[in-house]
Amino acid sequence: MPFIQALVNLAGHIALLLWGTHMVQTGIQRAFGPGLRSFLGHALSNRAKSFMAGLVVTAILQSSTATSLMTSGLAASGLVGLVPALAVVLGASVGTTLIVQVLSFNVAAVSPALILIGVVLFRRAKNPQIHDLGRVFIGLGFMLLALHQLLEALADYAGSPAFEAVLSAISATPLLSLLLAAVVTWAAHSSVAVVLLVMALSAKGLIDPYQAFALTLGANLGTAINPVVEGHTDNDLSSRRLPIGNLAMRILGVAVAFALLPEITHLLTSLDGDGARVVANFHTAFNLVVALAAMPFLSRVADLLVRLLPERQDDSDPSSPRYLDPSAKETPIVALQGAAREVLRLVDTLGEMLDGTKAALSTTDRRALSALRQKDNVIDRINLAVKQYLTSIEPDELSVADRRRMDEILLFSTGLEHAGDVLDQNVLPHLAKRLRRGVKFSRESEQELGSLLDRLQVNLRTAAALFMSQDERVARMLTDEKIVFRKAERDGTNQHFNRMREGDLNAAETSSIHLDLLRDFKQINSHLVAAAAYPILEQHGELMQSRMIPSTPRLVQPEGV
Structure with a gap:
């Protein structure tokens, strides 16, 4: 019975964390989504600007999945090229790590103030954008509150035999842990929430840095699966070039990082011994290194994707052009x-x-x-x-x-x-x-x-x-x-x-x-x-510029006439 109660408490805290993350993402998308999509469409002139655009938009949206889906839509419709689109998703991966960096510090004390501000804006504001920003503040408050409660719950149950058995299973097979984290991230639609959970476990010393890094790699892999699954549902594989290219680069980066994980663990733990901070640093460093390593080869990656996923004309698709030769x-x-x-x-x-x-x-x-x-x-x-x-x-x-x-x-x-x-x-x-x-x-x-x-x-x-x-x-x-x-x-x-x-x-x-x-x-x-x-x-000169009858100037008679 105590074990079941512990699981329910932990699940409730995790659910609050997921819901807070969801509120932040949806609030930002409702308030600024159309403007951010337009910003993306105008900022993709070269790969450097595209990278920064993806980083900025994702830092605001707090969802690399949302940025990837928006960019996939622009790329599939032909509005942007594949190379700058790939640069955007690389920037998005770095942008989503910024909130993790902020929350790795002890900022739980501001959660009540954030929730209070959010409720006032949400209930009182007549402006739709301010109303949606209230939703964002409430979500941030829930995230901080959930993290604080999660840390306390983990400290209470750290010594229980059942909990230690679960953690032992995770540490015994790091590769399986990586895949499990990928599946959970895909199901939760949020790498931020999963990485924050890993940070909480690491902060309490319940998992060592090696295990935490393996789980973090899984979260980075899982977040690249969502755009592949949820992208365009048509039969034209060319519309999936961007999400598949992003997933391929992510798999290669995870494979290399996993192979070098012992050396990476030794290096990062020697620089910072704080359990939460070291996970946040690894999360940011991994995405930044993958982006810097892939940027010079984006043209070759794009060419390979075009060859492997050629555009297919579907005559049965009513939205497919037929006469534009x-x-x-x-x-x-x-x-x-x-x-x-x-x-x-x-x-x-x-x-x-x-x-x-x-x-x-x-x-x-x-x-x-x-x-x-x-x-x-x-x-x-x-x-x-x-x-x-x-x-x-x-x-x-x-x-x-x-x-x-x-x-x-x-x-x-x-x-x-x-x-x-x-x-x-x-x-x-x-x-x-x-x-x-x-x-x-x-x-x-x-x-x-x-x-x-x-x-x-x-x-x-x-x-x-x-x-x-x-x-x-x-x-x-x-x-x-x-x-x-x-x-x-x-x-x-x-x-x-x-x-x-x-x-x-x-x-x-x-x-x-x-x-x-x-x-x-x-x-x-x-x-x-x-x-x-x-x-x-x-x-033919038969269209009036206005339906109003032209006014004729009145003659003003001099006074006394």
């Missing part, structure tokens, strides 16, 4: 025609989303909404591929007409992508809200929304025809459709307020969602008009 870029007119054909695939996908949206007006199947969101991902990926393809064409090879056509293709593709985003980010959440509340549209409301979706389908086909024909008459006809959607939104608003005045709460609730959908449908139609019709009307 790289060899056609030598003949811009052919490349532009291929890009235009690729953009028409966006029209088909957006049309499928509109059909699915109409069906979702009355459906009770939430899986249908998830399927529609996947179609928006298809639109995003094809649009990105088209932009990358066209912007990679040598500008000097383009005539004035070619450049104009390129701008038309890019504008139309971007407009379709924006329309898909409105469906994904606005329309589908409103329909999901209807399902959560368990309400239904009235027959009149469903018919009105359905007819507007039918009209959007017609306008989408008109926009596609206009994109190919560039006919001025069709452009004017498509522009006139904005009047229809403005009138529908105005009428819907008036009906909504009438229902509110009549006290029909159920109808008022559905009419509120109805009104939001009308506004979204109007925005989708505006994107179609702006992408297809406005460039043609502007080219």
Whole structure:
């Protein structure tokens, strides 16, 4: 019974440590994640800057896994090269050791203050970023509190026979300990938490430095497994080049360090005898040495990964480009025609989303909404591929007409992508809200929304025809459709307020969602008009810069006249 109680206490302290680490990571990602991802995308010009970018971002995020996954997404989409991406993950490995260095000192006394500050920010702040920073402070406080309690618990149970038996098993087979730590790190999704646990054991003298270093190597190996497992799930192995390359470098570094572990242990213990500090120093030194040793060979590593994991074109993947022939870029007119054909695939996908949206007006199947969101991902990926393809064409090879056509293709593709985003980010959440509340549209409301979706389908086909024909008459006809959607939104608003005045709460609730959908449908139609019709009307001088009537200056009469 005492042994079970001891295990429960230790497990509770470890769980608090893991939860605190999770709160810090998620709080930072929510507060600064998009900005950090954008920073990564702009900082990857060479391997030195990439290394520092990975170190800084991971020091902020406190998750090398999160940094690796973000970089994998950028590399898989072609936004960054493989060499700077590999440099980022090397920097990320060093960045994640900084919090371990800080927590290796005795800073547990500040945990109550951190939790207090965090709770105040979390509960009182109206700014979302400040709210998420409160989560970070609470998580840091939990981490320090868990470490303090863990050290006390380990001191209490250090002399128990069962505990000594477990530690003896760990020390008997260092290689097995290394693999066990790797598995635990992969399952916990946090090398920081596992290394902190090893530091706690070492600080109390429950394991010697050799055993602690072996466990730390396992934690460094386990953290490289997560991006491989959780990265891109498609069948194109080229998207896994970065995480597999990082794992390969990590395996090689761990193998060399494990072979030299006796000498490394003697060197580091002679420099610092503190159990916690020596583990933190080894953790930082290992990652720094691996990074410095691998940096000069990143180009060769990248070439090897490209040969072993070639890019595979999957014709069954709807988001895979089909008409963007790289060899056609030598003949811009052919490349532009291929890009235009690729953009028409966006029209088909957006049309499928509109059909699915109409069906979702009355459906009770939430899986249908998830399927529609996947179609928006298809639109995003094809649009990105088209932009990358066209912007990679040598500008000097383009005539004035070619450049104009390129701008038309890019504008139309971007407009379709924006329309898909409105469906994904606005329309589908409103329909999901209807399902959560368990309400239904009235027959009149469903018919009105359905007819507007039918009209959007017609306008989408008109926009596609206009994109190919560039006919001025069709452009004017498509522009006139904005009047229809403005009138529908105005009428819907008036009906909504009438229902509110009549006290029909159920109808008022559905009419509120109805009104939001009308506004979204109007925005989708505006994107179609702006992408297809406005460039043609502007080219022919038929597009007003403003809908306001030009004001005429008043004549001011002199006083006394």
